[in-house]
Amino acid sequence: DSGVTQTPKHLITATGQRVTLRCSPRSGDLSVYWYQQSLDQGLQFLIQYYNGEERAKGNILERFSAQQFPDLHSELNLSSLELGDSALYFCASSVDSGRTEQFFGPGTRLTVL
Amino acid sequence: EDQVTQSPEALRLQEGESSSLNCSYTVSGLRGLFWYRQDPGKGPEFLFTLYSAGEEKEKERLKATLTKKESFLHITAPKPEDSATYLCAVQGLIGDYKLSFGAGTTVTVRA
Numbered sequence: 150d151s152g153v154t155q156t157p158k159h160l161i162t163a164t165g166q167r168v169t170l171r172c173s174p175r176s177g178d179l180s181v182y183w184y185q186q187s188l189d190q191g192l193q194f195l196i197q198y199y200n201g202e203e204r205a206k207g208n209i210l211e212r213f214s215a216q217q218f219p220d221l222h223s224e225l226n227l228s229s230l231e232l233g234d235s236a237l238y239f240c241a242s243s244v245d246s247g248r249t250e251q252f253f254g255p256g257t258r259l260t261v262l
Numbered sequence: 263e264d265q266v267t268q269s270p271e272a273l274r275l276q277e278g279e280s281s282s283l284n285c286s287y288t289v290s291g292l293r294g295l296f297w298y299r300q301d302p303g304k305g306p307e308f309l310f311t312l313y314s315a316g317e318e319k320e321k322e323r324l325k326a327t328l329t330k331k332e333s334f335l336h337i338t339a340p341k342p343e344d345s346a347t348y349l350c351a352v353q354g355l356i357g358d359y360k361l362s363f364g365a366g367t368t369v370t371v372r373a
Contacts, residue, residue, distance in 0.1 A: 151305065151307070151308070153305075180359070182359075182360065182361075184361075191363055191364070191365045191366070192306070192349065192351075192361075192363040193363075194360035194361065194362070197358060197359065197360065204358065204359070205358030205359065205360055206358075207360055237303075239305055239306070241361075243359075249311075250294075250296060250308050250311050251296075251308070251361060252308055253298075253305035253306045253307070253308075254305050255304060255305045256303075256304070256305050258303070
């Protein structure tokens with residue numbers, strides 16, 4: 150158990166809908182990262198927050214957004230969902246933005262029908 | 263852009279048969295190289311961080327090494343419970359702190 154929690158574990162929804170994925174980092178970790186894992190793309194970095202502020206963006210679609218709250222939990226919002234958004238979404242946390250390891254949560258499996 | 267290539271894609275081993283996984287990388291200055299283990303449907307589990315060429319880390323039957331262009335994950339006398347996908351990732355010095363992952367090597371150890 151990494152200490153990173155994610156909810157829900159599974160999410161099934163329809164095209165065009167909007168969903169919210171939630172992540173709680175390990176106790177003491179200030180940075181939260183979101184990654185998407187699909188069969189054809191592997192693990193891809195989406196976005197990073199550090200102590201409530203956006204720190205870095207990867208290949209995140211404009212339909213996706215995220216935020217980190219004062220208690221350091223983070224939410225990833227996915228809107229206007231398409232079939233291709235079906236994937237595993239992982240949250241990871243680290244103590245800071247430096248060269249420290251990132252610990253991953255169990256993931257949320259999103260299925261868009 | 264950081265690039266990570268892992269080989270082979272898949273590896274089938276007999277229990278006790280040692281082998282090595284390769285991770286070749288291209289990065290504009292290496293901040294760190296990370297190895298993770300991932301079981302099907304689960305989140306990646308952190309194994310090692312390597313920071314500079316010549317560094318080695320060990321954990322049970324696993325040993326990771328690093329050169330300026332590649333890293334190896336050696337599995338010594340593997341057991342069936344070592345079956346998993348092993349992921350390599352790099353973090354560059356320039357820009358953000360994201361991890362760039364390779365596609366992974368899926369290891370199957372038969373009893």
